[in-house]
Amino acid sequence: MFTDHYELTMLQAALHSGAAHRRSVFEAFARRLPDGRRYGVVGGTGRLLEGLEHFRFGPDELNFLANNNVVNDETLAWLSDFKFSGDVYGYAEGELYFPNSPILTIESTFAEACILETYVLSVLNHDSAIASAASRMIGAAGARPCIEMGSRRTQEESAVAASRAAVIAGFHSTSNLECGLRYGVLTQGTAAHSFTLLHDSEEAAFRAQIGSMGAGTTLLVDTYDVEAAVRKAVAIAGPALGGVRLDSGDLLAQARDVRALLDSLGNTSTRITVTSDLDEFAIAALAAAPVDSYGVGTSLVTGSGAPTASMVYKLVSREGDDGEFVSVAKAAKNKASVGGRKYAMRRLNGSGIATAEVVGIGHEPASDNNDRPLLAKFMTGGVLAAGWTGAEGVVRATARHAASMAEMPGAARRLQRGDAVIPTEYEQATTPRN
Amino acid sequence: MFTDHYELTMLQAALHSGAAHRRSVFEAFARRLPDGRRYGVVGGTGRLLEGLEHFRFGPDELNFLANNNVVNDETLAWLSDFKFSGDVYGYAEGELYFPNSPILTIESTFAEACILETYVLSVLNHDSAIASAASRMIGAAGARPCIEMGSRRTQEESAVAASRAAVIAGFHSTSNLECGLRYGVLTQGTAAHSFTLLHDSEEAAFRAQIGSMGAGTTLLVDTYDVEAAVRKAVAIAGPALGGVRLDSGDLLAQARDVRALLDSLGNTSTRITVTSDLDEFAIAALAAAPVDSYGVGTSLVTGSGAPTASMVYKLVSREGDDGEFVSVAKAAKNKASVGGRKYAMRRLNGSGIATAEVVGIGHEPASDNNDRPLLAKFMTGGVLAAGWTGAEGVVRATARHAASMAEMPGAARRLQRGDAVIPTEYEQATTPRN
Numbered sequence: 088m089f090t091d092h093y094e095l096t097m098l099q100a101a102l103h104s105g106a107a108h109r110r111s112v113f114e115a116f117a118r119r120l121p122d123g124r125r126y127g128v129v130g131g132t133g134r135l136l137e138g139l140e141h142f143r144f145g146p147d148e149l150n151f152l153a154n155n156n157v158v159n160d161e162t163l164a165w166l167s168d169f170k171f172s173g174d175v176y177g178y179a180e181g182e183l184y185f186p187n188s189p190i191l192t193i194e195s196t197f198a199e200a201c202i203l204e205t206y207v208l209s210v211l212n213h214d215s216a217i218a219s220a221a222s223r224m225i226g227a228a229g230a231r232p233c234i235e236m237g238s239r240r241t242q243e244e245s246a247v248a249a250s251r252a253a254v255i256a257g258f259h260s261t262s263n264l265e266c267g268l269r270y271g272v273l274t275q276g277t278a279a280h281s282f283t284l285l286h287d288s289e290e291a292a293f294r295a296q297i298g299s300m301g302a303g304t305t306l307l308v309d310t311y312d313v314e315a316a317v318r319k320a321v322a323i324a325g326p327a328l329g330g331v332r333l334d335s336g337d338l339l340a341q342a343r344d345v346r347a348l349l350d351s352l353g354n355t356s357t358r359i360t361v362t363s364d365l366d367e368f369a370i371a372a373l374a375a376a377p378v379d380s381y382g383v384g385t386s387l388v389t390g391s392g393a394p395t396a397s398m399v400y401k402l403v404s405r406e407g408d409d410g411e412f413v414s415v416a417k418a419a420k421n422k423a424s425v426g427g428r429k430y431a432m433r434r435l436n437g438s439g440i441a442t443a444e445v446v447g448i449g450h451e452p453a454s455d456n457n458d459r460p461l462l463a464k465f466m467t468g469g470v471l472a473a474g475w476t477g478a479e480g481v482v483r484a485t486a487r488h489a490a491s492m493a494e495m496p497g498a499a500r501r502l503q504r505g506d507a508v509i510p511t512e513y514e515q516a517t518t519p520r521n
Numbered sequence: 522m523f524t525d526h527y528e529l530t531m532l533q534a535a536l537h538s539g540a541a542h543r544r545s546v547f548e549a550f551a552r553r554l555p556d557g558r559r560y561g562v563v564g565g566t567g568r569l570l571e572g573l574e575h576f577r578f579g580p581d582e583l584n585f586l587a588n589n590n591v592v593n594d595e596t597l598a599w600l601s602d603f604k605f606s607g608d609v610y611g612y613a614e615g616e617l618y619f620p621n622s623p624i625l626t627i628e629s630t631f632a633e634a635c636i637l638e639t640y641v642l643s644v645l646n647h648d649s650a651i652a653s654a655a656s657r658m659i660g661a662a663g664a665r666p667c668i669e670m671g672s673r674r675t676q677e678e679s680a681v682a683a684s685r686a687a688v689i690a691g692f693h694s695t696s697n698l699e700c701g702l703r704y705g706v707l708t709q710g711t712a713a714h715s716f717t718l719l720h721d722s723e724e725a726a727f728r729a730q731i732g733s734m735g736a737g738t739t740l741l742v743d744t745y746d747v748e749a750a751v752r753k754a755v756a757i758a759g760p761a762l763g764g765v766r767l768d769s770g771d772l773l774a775q776a777r778d779v780r781a782l783l784d785s786l787g788n789t790s791t792r793i794t795v796t797s798d799l800d801e802f803a804i805a806a807l808a809a810a811p812v813d814s815y816g817v818g819t820s821l822v823t824g825s826g827a828p829t830a831s832m833v834y835k836l837v838s839r840e841g842d843d844g845e846f847v848s849v850a851k852a853a854k855n856k857a858s859v860g861g862r863k864y865a866m867r868r869l870n871g872s873g874i875a876t877a878e879v880v881g882i883g884h885e886p887a888s889d890n891n892d893r894p895l896l897a898k899f900m901t902g903g904v905l906a907a908g909w910t911g912a913e914g915v916v917r918a919t920a921r922h923a924a925s926m927a928e929m930p931g932a933a934r935r936l937q938r939g940d941a942v943i944p945t946e947y948e949q950a951t952t953p954r955n
Contacts, residue, residue, distance in 0.1 A: 093710030276527030
């Protein structure tokens with residue numbers, strides 16, 4: 088019952104007026120990107136479809152709604168039979184989006200689409216915020232792998248969703264085991280400071296870890312004195328020592344010192360991982376440091392300053408009494424929307440580089456051979472198409488993200504604040520209905 | 522399995538060295554408050570305890586760990602028998618906290634406490650961030666009720682936790698039905714713009730809503746023209762119209778115009794709710810406007826600029842080979858901690874106003890009659906004490922928060938950036954062990 092109270096009161100009132108059964112088109116989109124961002128990344132579509140298949144109101148929910156007089160008996164009866172039976176299409180997960188991109192479209196009766204609002208937005212807003220931040224980090228990291236380790240900085244279920252979104256945007260692996268279990272993504276991790284402190288000496292802790300995990304493990308070397316710890320680690324593990332992790336201090340200077348020390352001890356293939364409050368800017372600043380991988384936590388799971396994607400879910404078209412669809416949009420100041428069902432494609436130049444997001448209102452925009460259509464059909468009459476959910480969906484979304492990034496002009500990867508890297512163009516402007 | 526990979530590799534290595542069975546004391550605390558905040562609010566304790574009772578590794582989890590070679594057979598066997606059997610104490614939910622307040626303490630074997638790290642921090646970091654932001658909004662709103670309506674701006678399970686945390690900090694109600702179901706909190710909501718757009722005219726939509734919900738409902742009046750909508754609403758519902766909601770535009774000016782219009786039409790008891798991207802500063806700015814209640818969304822569920830509470834979970838004390846406890850702490854630069862088991866109380870002056878957070882290391886701090894001890898015992902030998910969880914826990918935490926706020930000096934309610942409103946004093950300084 089991830090539903091806001093007002094969705095059910097609207098449902099009740101619309102059942103009362105009869106308008107609940109009008110065919111309706113709802114659209115999820117973002118009016119803007121977070122300040123200064125060049126693009127957004129669609130995240131959560133797979134999770135959304137997984138949940139939509141099982142979106143029901145069971146006895147506990149119906150009893151709660153009845154006992155608290157949230158809705159009347161007619162509405163309770165409708166909810167008890169509810170199973171989504173509409174059509175869903177939109178941008179593939181992992182795809183890039185821009186202001187007003189029609190990211191998700193739901194066509195069904197008003198009643199069915201209305202009660203999905205909060206769930207649709209919760210999933211898309213959260214997961215897209217994380218995927219969008221993650222994608223910038225991947226750009227800053229270049230060829231070096233990023234490991235997601237932010238679970239502790241966000242709610243426990245958000246952590247699983249955030250891990251999943253990070254992997255879609257290009258993260259190599261995650262510390263979150265539940266995400267590994269649910270989505271088959273690679274998990275990784277070795278030890279915390281508490282493990283060192285548990286033992287009578289740092290040496291005893293290193294011996295325990297290597298004895299149990301093998302010399303290829305990564306040792307955390309900044310509990311006491313970094314240089315002494317690296318020397319102990321090499322003395323115990325030898326040249327096969329897999330890696331060392333730095334989690335505090337001046338990472339740039341420390342990485343250089345530790346690299347030089349490791350090399351001088353003959354451990355030229357021991358890797359250095361850094362993990363202290365990194366964001367895309369800190370990662371970029373470490374580009375010249377001898378670092379092999381980045382562990383990213385807080386800033387990833389909080390969207391690096393943009394913890395939500397500000398997507399909205401609006402009725403854009405619905406049947407009238409004559410059965411014809413009518414475009415609709417709110418006309419009030421500062422939040423006006425563009426009504427009508429949308430179609431979208433990415434305009435590419437002869438070199439395959441994106442130049443615009445083209446949105447057609449009420450029809451597919453005209454296209455030449457280079458243009459790439461952006462809408463996929465996820466559900467038809469409530470039946471899910473194959474390949475978008477579960478582990479398969481994550482693999483597909485990861486590939487989609489990489490391919491879409493490869494199409495972008497180089498400016499997309501700039502961390503400096505700027506406008507959307509390509510403009511959104513409406514092929515046919517419409518006037519909001521009044 | 523809300524657990525990071527490294528917790529299980531540490532467990533394996535500690536089982537290998539034998540240190541896994543050492544009695545250990547872990548502490549959750551925040552080194553600092555978010556920039557400029559005067560206090561933090563402990564949120565999530567009840568949820569944490571609910572989860573801790575059911576924290577187990579089932580067949581699916583164990584198979585995943587085995588198939589992916591996360592841990593060895595010895596560790597799998599230990600996990601399959603795991604049920605938390607330690608002691609948990611800490612600050613009551615709803616209590617205020619300051620830098621280094623010992624918010625939660627877990628005493629058990631290293632093995633048991635180690636694998637709870639991510640779960641403990643996920644819950645406390647998220648829920649405390651929301652409760653802390655919510656408390657400032659309540660302060661800004663004064664006697665006017667605040668309604669939580671941010672579910673769509675955060676992950677769907679986070680939304681339930683955020684609603685719960687908001688209510689603890691003093692929110693009147695929430696739009697989140699699942700939170701109502703799980704925790705018995707009041708839910709509220711009426712209609713969105715889509716409901717108006719669904720109908721052939723605004724008048725038809727208002728008639729439908731009033732026909733179904735009664736004249737006491739709240740009508741959304743900014744889909745087209747606010748003044749015209751208010752006139753229609755009053756014409757249809759009469760003087761009994763419950764309320765109108767404004768969701769866009771210049772809320773200050775609009776609230777004045779709408780209030781004057783309602784009064785001129787005789788609707789002096791029709792309430793005005795405003796809901797457009799409010800945070801504590803916007804709420805404060807509306808103090809002089811004729812607004813009756815605030816609906817708060819995005820900024821609430823994203824912690825109003827501080828989406829996580831930056832709490833950490835550290836080993837502070839553990840048994841040595843002789844069975845005696847030894848205080849431990851990381852010594853490395855810029856993240857040093859204070860080792861040792863902590864006790865805490867709030868020092869109050871003769872007027873019952875808080876003057877300091879007093880933390881004793883290894884012993885209860887000396888107290889006079891005015892001082893209030895802060896640590897409660899939540900679990901003993903894995904058995905939960907009564908009254909901290911479920912709906913009962915939310916009621917108790919709400920009362921705790923209100924009482925603790927009443928003790929604070931007036932500066933706590935200031936929105937301007939500043940230091941913690943009371944200092945944290947260690948009764949006995951210790952030197953980090955090296």
